[in-house]
Amino acid sequence: MKTQKAMTLVGLAIAVALLAAPVMAQTVNLKADIPFAFNVSKVALSPGTCTVKMIAEKTVVLRDADNNHAITMLTLDDVRGADNPKMIFRRYGDHYFLARIETPDAAYQLPVSARETRLAHAGSPQLVAVLASAFTEAR
16 A cells, blocks of 8 residues: 555656656767666666666656666756766676666766665675767657
């Protein structure tokens, strides 16, 4: 029941963000070749080319290599950008969790999942960075 209410709130927050967000000055479209499977929230994404698209302010869509999974996440802004776009992961043993997306203009922090929190109690993570590149979508 508690989980269902939380998921409903997240869904409403995403809907509000999509409807109320101002037009972004720049659209962020990145792709990166991720050599390992990783998790974002409760979704496991497969290795390969992952795409990242900002669809509204603080709202990002990630797709895995096979386009079998897509996840929409609200992010926490961090105004410090990076020289090179990249995706930062936290690694616990052989489990990877997307932690942050960095672009030249801004960085976006992703929330920590309950599963990652449980793994964090067993030990400290290693940070793993994967360089990304910008892309434009064909219309």
